[in-house]
Amino acid sequence: MTTDASGIEIVTLTPAFAGVAAALHQTGFDDCWDESAICDLLAVPGAFGLLAFVPAGIEFDGEITAGDIPLGFVLVQTVLDEAEINTIVVDGNARRHGVGRLLMQNVFAQLQNRASARLLLEVACDNDAAIGLYTGLGFGEIGRRRGYYHRKDGPAVDALVMERV
Ligand SMILES: CC(C)(COP(=O)(O)OP(=O)(O)OC[C@H]1O[C@@H](n2cnc3c(N)ncnc32)[C@H](O)[C@@H]1OP(=O)(O)O)[C@@H](O)C(=O)NCCC(=O)NCCS
Structure with a gap:
């Protein structure tokens, strides 16, 4: 898990969070993915995902959050020395707060450990x-x-x- 200066936390997107990710995906795409589609993508060898959330008690968008609030996620597929962003989405109410950039920067950090050249x-x-x-x-x-x-x-x-x- 990583935490940035704004208090946003980034954790691995496991199948346990697939329902949360499916709800986020709905806010970004007409052709949205359900929980089982996200589980299927995570199960492919070389796939990984990251989830951004703001924990309870942290100020986000001018308000102190009462509980953990999911903000967005990214799904990545690696094959040999290549990686591809499968999807990235930030909740419609949380955009333009740097969440998408933070998710992508965490992907870059993960890929450094996986020897992905592209x-x-x-x-x-x-x-x-x-x-x-x-x-x-x-x-x-x-x-x-x-x-x-x-x-x-x-x-x-x-x-x-x-x-x-
Ligand atoms: C694309 C998306 C993930 C960006 O997430 P976000 O958290 O709002 O992005 P950030 O706040 O980190 O923005 C980072 C930079 O991206 C650019 N950007 C983000 N939203 C923008 C917009 N609406 N118009 C123009 N540039 C934009 C800006 O350069 C921004 O930097 P700045 O805020 O310092 O100017 C979000 O808009 C989204 O979920 N869209 C719907 C799903 C989607 O289209 N996913 C991509 C599929 S390929």
């Missing part, structure tokens, strides 16, 4: 928040998948393939 991800080209997060952390575009993300209410959008350089 870190890749895919992001919808209209997802300004995520692209802002990744660009600020040193990711650059290395490719594009045309019409990769299908949208219920509009045309499909491209996926940017990004790598941390």
Whole structure:
């Protein structure tokens, strides 16, 4: 477990937290993942996840929390010397407080211990928040998948393939 200066704690996302993670995922995606989907992804060899939460009694967003509040999580898949961000989401009410950046920085630290040479991800080209997060952390575009993300209410959008350089 790590704790940053703001009191946010980062712990390993175990299957015991899959329900919490599924509820968080709902706040970020139309096509959200349920508890069993998250357990399945965690069970793949080389996968790991991290969960951010603010513990009881810590001030967050101007209020002292009464109980532990889950803020967001990230799921990563490693294969040999490559790693890919499977998903990252921060609760809709907790965004722009540095939680996404903190989760990603903890992923970088974990990958240092796993000898992963490359870190890749895919992001919808209209997802300004995520692209802002990744660009600020040193990711650059290395490719594009045309019409990769299908949208219920509009045309499909491209996926940017990004790598941390
Ligand atoms: C993308 C996401 C995880 C970012 O989490 P977050 O905790 O709000 O991000 P942070 O507060 O750590 O922001 C870090 C940086 O990312 C960028 N950023 C974050 N949100 C942004 C936004 N809405 N618009 C533009 N840039 C943004 C900024 O550069 C920000 O730094 P700053 O606040 O110092 O300016 C969050 O918006 C989310 O859960 N979105 C829905 C799910 C999703 O799209 N996941 C990514 C799929 S690829």
